[in-house]
Amino acid sequence: MNGDELQKQEEIEKLKKEVLRKVLTKDAIERLGRVRIVNPVLVQQVEAYLLQLYQMGQIKETIDDIKLKQMLGMLTDKKDWSIKRR
Secondary structure, eight states, X not given: OOHHHHHHHHHHHHHHHHHHXXXXXXXXXXXXXXXXXXXXXXXXXXXHHHHHHHHTXXXXXXXXXXXXXXXXXXXXXXXXXXXXXX
């Protein structure tokens, strides 16, 4: 990456953080930070989803912790593992 690409990347990251601060409550931002430690790919998916909704004007109210948990659950493939004994 040259200097221009790095600067563009930093600018995009700054804009992304600004939008997320607008649409998420403080609790939701904290949860996203904790999830990032465990599953950074999932957080990238959630952020992309939120940014897409924001750009389309579909976010009418701030997203709280409960709504964020629902989104995280929607984007994860929860597999139901069960052990069957014969």
